[in-house]
Amino acid sequence: MTRTFLGMPATAPRGVGHLRGDEPFPVAARRSLADAQLRRNLGHATGTIRAKSAAVIGEVPDWEELREAGRAIKADTMARLPELLQQLETAVTAAGGTVHWAADAVEANRIVTDLVTATGSDRVMKVKSMATQEIGLNEALEAAGIEPVETDLAELIVQLGRDKPSHILVPAIHRNRAEIREIFLREMPGVDPALTDEPAVLAAAARRHLRRTFLSTRVAISGANFAVAETGTLAVVESEGNGRMCLTLPDTLITVMGIEKVIPTWADLEVFLQLLPRASTGERMNPYTSMWTGVTPHDGPQDFHLVLLDNGRSAMLADEVGRQALHCIRCSACLNVCPVYERTGGHAYGSVYPGPIGAVLSPQLTGVEDNASLPYASSLCGACFDACPVKIDIPSILVHLRAEHVTAYRNEHRLPSAEAVTMAAAAYTMDHLPLYEAAQRRSRLTRFAGRHGRGLPPPLSGWTVGRDLPQPPPQTFREWWVQR
Amino acid sequence: MRIALFVTCLADTLFPEAAKATVRLLERLGHEVVFPQDQTCCGQMHINTGYPGEALRLVRRHVRAFAPYDVVVAPSGSCVGSVRHQHALVARRAGDERLASQAEEVARRTYELSELLVDVLGVTDLGAYYPHRVTYHPTCHSLRMLRVGDRPLRLLRAVRGLDLVTLPQAEQCCGFGGTFAVKNADTSTAMLADKMRHVLATGADVCTAGDASCLMHIGGGLSRLRTGVRTVHLAEILASTEATAGPIEQPQPRTGGVPL
Numbered sequence: 112m113t114r115t116f117l118g119m120p121a122t123a124p125r126g127v128g129h130l131r132g133d134e135p136f137p138v139a140a141r142r143s144l145a146d147a148q149l150r151r152n153l154g155h156a157t158g159t160i161r162a163k164s165a166a167v168i169g170e171v172p173d174w175e176e177l178r179e180a181g182r183a184i185k186a187d188t189m190a191r192l193p194e195l196l197q198q199l200e201t202a203v204t205a206a207g208g209t210v211h212w213a214a215d216a217v218e219a220n221r222i223v224t225d226l227v228t229a230t231g232s233d234r235v236m237k238v239k240s241m242a243t244q245e246i247g248l249n250e251a252l253e254a255a256g257i258e259p260v261e262t263d264l265a266e267l268i269v270q271l272g273r274d275k276p277s278h279i280l281v282p283a284i285h286r287n288r289a290e291i292r293e294i295f296l297r298e299m300p301g302v303d304p305a306l307t308d309e310p311a312v313l314a315a316a317a318r319r320h321l322r323r324t325f326l327s328t329r330v331a332i333s334g335a336n337f338a339v340a341e342t343g344t345l346a347v348v349e350s351e352g353n354g355r356m357c358l359t360l361p362d363t364l365i366t367v368m369g370i371e372k373v374i375p376t377w378a379d380l381e382v383f384l385q386l387l388p389r390a391s392t393g394e395r396m397n398p399y400t401s402m403w404t405g406v407t408p409h410d411g412p413q414d415f416h417l418v419l420l421d422n423g424r425s426a427m428l429a430d431e432v433g434r435q436a437l438h439c440i441r442c443s444a445c446l447n448v449c450p451v452y453e454r455t456g457g458h459a460y461g462s463v464y465p466g467p468i469g470a471v472l473s474p475q476l477t478g479v480e481d482n483a484s485l486p487y488a489s490s491l492c493g494a495c496f497d498a499c500p501v502k503i504d505i506p507s508i509l510v511h512l513r514a515e516h517v518t519a520y521r522n523e524h525r526l527p528s529a530e531a532v533t534m535a536a537a538a539y540t541m542d543h544l545p546l547y548e549a550a551q552r553r554s555r556l557t558r559f560a561g562r563h564g565r566g567l568p569p570p571l572s573g574w575t576v577g578r579d580l581p582q583p584p585p586q587t588f589r590e591w592w593v594q595r
Numbered sequence: 596m597r598i599a600l601f602v603t604c605l606a607d608t609l610f611p612e613a614a615k616a617t618v619r620l621l622e623r624l625g626h627e628v629v630f631p632q633d634q635t636c637c638g639q640m641h642i643n644t645g646y647p648g649e650a651l652r653l654v655r656r657h658v659r660a661f662a663p664y665d666v667v668v669a670p671s672g673s674c675v676g677s678v679r680h681q682h683a684l685v686a687r688r689a690g691d692e693r694l695a696s697q698a699e700e701v702a703r704r705t706y707e708l709s710e711l712l713v714d715v716l717g718v719t720d721l722g723a724y725y726p727h728r729v730t731y732h733p734t735c736h737s738l739r740m741l742r743v744g745d746r747p748l749r750l751l752r753a754v755r756g757l758d759l760v761t762l763p764q765a766e767q768c769c770g771f772g773g774t775f776a777v778k779n780a781d782t783s784t785a786m787l788a789d790k791m792r793h794v795l796a797t798g799a800d801v802c803t804a805g806d807a808s809c810l811m812h813i814g815g816g817l818s819r820l821r822t823g824v825r826t827v828h829l830a831e832i833l834a835s836t837e838a839t840a841g842p843i844e845q846p847q848p849r850t851g852g853v854p855l
Binding site for chain 1: 602604606607608609610611612614615618630632633635636638640641642643644645646647648649650652653656681735736738739740766767768770771772773774775776777778779780781782783784785786787788789811812814815816818819
């Protein structure tokens with residue numbers, strides 16, 4: 112990094128990448144909730160993955176110990192992140208790779224674009240990667256006249272459909288096979304016009320399309336699931352084999368990795384390679400695990416670059432409560448169990464990181480005010496915490512970020528919001544018994560709020576969109592207690 | 596045993612029947628119930644909406660009100676969850692270590708009703724009688740914060756006359772979530788719709804749970820749709836006996852309410 116460190120680390124810059132939505136969560140969610148096809152696709156898909164994952168997790172007698180080990184390794188990693196990243200840099204460099212440090216999305220996009228331009232190639236193939244989605248790398252490459260081709264089937268569906276990913280693991284989870292067939296017929300060059308919506312037929316069409324790309328593209332871009340500091344080894348786990356193709360066939364390989372993906376030792380992989388597939392795809396083991404260490408002469412890419420991406424991660428690391436979100440291994444188990452995600456889908460979150468983990472990652476990467484509605488996009492039911500293979504206490508981070516938002520709002524506007532005034536008044540009232548008892552008596556006035564409360568003003572009218580308001584009892588408990 | 600009732604502001608104000616039932620039940624079992632008059636609200640709504648600073652005075656009040664008692668019970672998993680998992684954090688956040696340790700002490704002696712009955716008092720058959728078809732919704736905080744497990748079900752299975760039917764996808768949130776129900780009313784309603792669908796599929800007359808808040812939400816929806824299915828707090832079922840319940844319908848419990 113060329114900058115001088117001047118205090119608090121920066122958050123992800125505006126105007127680049129996909130961490131911010133155009134509208135608040137409740138507004139976007141309202142639209143998604145009205146889409147019956149989307150509700151059906153999501154309900155079916157998340158239900159299927161949930162059942163599959165629960166079954167294979169049930170087979171592991173020491174699952175809780177594994178989760179605790181995963182949590183402990185990540186906590187240790189975050190406590191000495193600078194040291195481990197330097198160790199990783201040294202090891203990768205010694206193995207013939209080149210390491211680049213990118214403070215943010217702008218810098219990372221420039222580094223990658225320059226590297227591709229230097230090879231003379233006008234096309235790159237990509238392994239599915241959240242980090243490159245986060246920084247908007249495809250758009251940056253296209254602006255430089257380079258065509259990025261997504262090779263993961265679901266990413267390809269999203270790319271061909273000029274769509275946005277809506278799930279960390281299954282980016283096209285919002286699409287069903289009929290919709291995928293339509294996208295392929297419309298967008299896939301040379302596709303068989305007699306294409307059916309049979310999953311095997313669709314996969315075969317994608318395979319034919321991608322095979323040409325694999326054999327003719329000289330540069331590949333990947334993310335990384337793990338990077339082992341002691342050996343300089345990068346690891347990508349996947350199901351389709353497209354990753355293996357991209358990681359072995361081209362001349363040049365560029366890996367963009369969030370700095371939190373480093374793990375200290377090779378032995379630590381043992382823990383995560385058990386946790387990830389069972390929590391993620393519901394498999395005992397993922398079909399493909401590719402690992403590479405720098406450059407191996409006459410075997411695989413002869414030019415390897417590793418781009419270490421910050422983009423708000425150091426700022427997150429500075430937050431004592433929020434930093435555990437950096438432990439995330441992108442399994443998406445929390446999305447699949449989330450009752451909010453299951454109904455709204457991923458697009459409502461605005462960011463490439465949807466669901467419960469997205470609701471704690473995105474506001475921290477961008478600064479809470481740029482994603483202020485996300486910490487509230489949860490009923491705090493706690494299903495995400497139970498499902499997380501590295502035990503990230505997502506509900507506690509959500510509550511913490513809500514307080515961060517309230518503070519930031521107050522500092523920015525100099526005046527408390529209407530909600531803040533109400534909350535302060537409520538706390539004061541509840542801390543003064545005579546006022547509290549008077550308020551209890553006044554609650555009987557809701558009898559005048561129209562039949563079952565349908566005459567309530569906003570925001571309380573939100574309650575009565577689908578629920579009746581009770582008739583308050585003639586006597587509170589404490590009145591009864593005094594009289595009995 | 597002398598047991599202090601942590602009534603919760605919601606039960607105190609809008610659902611006193613759940614609190615009265617808790618008193619009657621414990622007295623029937625031969626215990627003395629006391630009601631610390633200074634208690635108001637545990638502050639959970641403030642904490643979960645982003646106002647831990649405002650909640651601090653309520654945490655202090657709660658700790659002061661309940662510090663003198665050896666055993667505290669609340670007919671709510673959610674409020675006990677806040678006392679156990681949030682009060683000390685709020686105090687520590689404000690730099691009040693003394694309050695934090697007092698809050699931890701109170702939290703150690705505070706129980707949700709089914710925990711108190713099964714773990715502390717060691718009873719599951721309470722001699723209750725409730726001749727209705729009932730389904731049980733495990734509220735999120737009792738399930739995942741307190742881990743009450745099957746304690747409420749064990750208590751319900753021992754109730755004579757009660758026909759307990761399993762709720763499909765019981766562990767899914769009903770969509771209440773405090774201010775979530777207002778801030779994200781549409782998503783909350785979508786979650787509620789699925790919960791109601793499952794409740795109705797059981798053919799139960801009564802949906803019960805250990806939290807008046809979730810029941811207010813589910814009940815508000817069931818009432819809006821005129822389903823004829825009632826919500827009744829677990830304490831009210833456990834407090835029912837042949838003398839109090841009988842074959843005659845109980846008065847319609849109140850559903851819905853204004854979350855502040």
